[in-house]
Amino acid sequence: MTNFDIEISEVGPRDGLQSISPIMPTEAKKAWISALAAAGVPEIEVGSFVPPRVLPQLADTAELVTHAKAIEGVAVAVLVPNLRGAENALKVGPDKVTIPLSVSETHSLKNLKRTHEQVLDEVRGIRAAIDALPAAKRPKLEGGLSTAFGCTLEGVVPEDKVMEMAVKLAEAGCDEVGLSDTTGFANPKQVTTYTKRIHELLGPQMLTGVHLHNTRGQGFANVMAALEAGLTTIDASMGGIGGCPFAPGASGNIVTEDLVFLLESMGLRTGINFDKLFAARQVLAQALPEVELYGFTPEAGLPKGFSPATPQ
Template sequence: MSSQAPEVLISEVGPRDGLQSVKATMPTTDKLRWIDALYASGIREIEVASFVPARLLPQMADAADVVRHALTLPGLTVMALVPNLRGAEAALAAGVHKLTLPVSASEAHSLANVRKTRQEMVEELARIVRLRDERAPGVKIEAGISTAFGCTLQGAVAEDDVVWLAAAVIEAGADESGLSDTTGMANPAQVRRLFHRVRAEIGERTGAAHMHNTRGLGLANCLAAYDVGVRTFDSSLGGLGGCPYAPGASGNVVTEDLVFMFEAMGIRTGIDLNRLLAARGPLQAGLPGEPLYGMTPEAGLPKGFVPAA
């Protein structure tokens, strides 16, 4: 691992996006061990939980406990997903550093996912921003534009809608706005075009590329996003997760393969690949029998591999 500053930020979403997509509930102690292993590899931003009612997502019932533990890891940005104001209250009470609120560019997906229109979600975001300003002004708020590249319910999503929504969430007070390929429909040309337009609109407030590997294009899309200036990438160890409300969608980008790609390209991630591969151990231990993905873990690092210096 290089002593120099990372050039890209890998934001691990497995403990939230991954765990909420599988049927089994990982015991809290296993979650903490897994998060510790991710941290030990050099990962410095983790979406550790989702603040949603436990009756909807029992996998996330221990969100506050998980956050409490994650806050003990020095230098780690502890993120949580919140679907609404109520979730934001709980997340802020738990002490997270960063909130992420999904706002869908597809009206159909927005209604199916959170039973709100896009405009209603922007208003919800504005309420969350006010709450944050009152209670925890240091906390960052990201709005992740989901279904930004297409929707399994409505099909194509107009690029103008995505650009409008990215501007609207920043206007409403979000610190950054990323784009999510919730449904695995993105292609590299579209990724370059859309991130380019969004950056022209909101500049450095452009947040993460959250790509899926549904049709095998996950890394190509991350490369495309990198090419147009994106420097934060969401991914999930073992490719765990997807979106339970977007039928047919599956497969977050695999953190191991993503980190391998950047490190092999000479782009510093701050992550030690061998330790990252070792972090699959506690994941597997906490979710016995759950299939994990990833080509680099299967093939191993190439002979004579040299990480970014």
């Protein structure tokens, strides 16, 4: 982390767009990704290798990976649902591949149409496919612990089940695991406890990031808990767009613009330039004028005399 203390992973082009009906044109997506990179966003999840018939919005992911890979200084992340999706991803060379494992098996069956053991089999296959590549071309493999804090389908998700699945993902070959509040159920105590337990089980290097939703207004309280627990990567979506289409009521990604302000106001460098970040927001707004964008910071502006931690 040369120019930032906390890494913001922008998930708007994937998690943000996947729940939105109007298809954002590919060229507009490229312009948005380029604008995000120009603002200094260090990692961008550009899409998902799911069948186009399932999520037509993400049908151009391979082209977006190729576009983003040509931009210096940005790590390119993608989501894959299975080995076939991963094989398609590996053809275009992203820097990080994430496969979600829903701790709620009901959600797993709804989202991926696979049981826990079937998902773990997919992870093993992906690990083998990555290891078959030259060392320099191997992306990081992350296992995302979806519905870790609760599920709209099952309700309470036992903490011990989260720990069990974290260990199994590591054993199946993941380089790291990530906590994901897919449904906006998480509270700060959970974030702190789960992070501490996974660090004790697997080591702090195996869990560095968290994906939070602000569905019930807990998003930024959970960010603070994540920071205090030692996590260094926070997912966010520009304008707060998106959520999971397979988990009813799971709206509300945390707003990238507000997260950057929170961190920078605390003296934590994100590497992001505010003016260029707001310009990227305009690219998104112009491409999808019918989609409501959220965020207090873009509306209120920066406070008089505000001095970001990142040189602007």
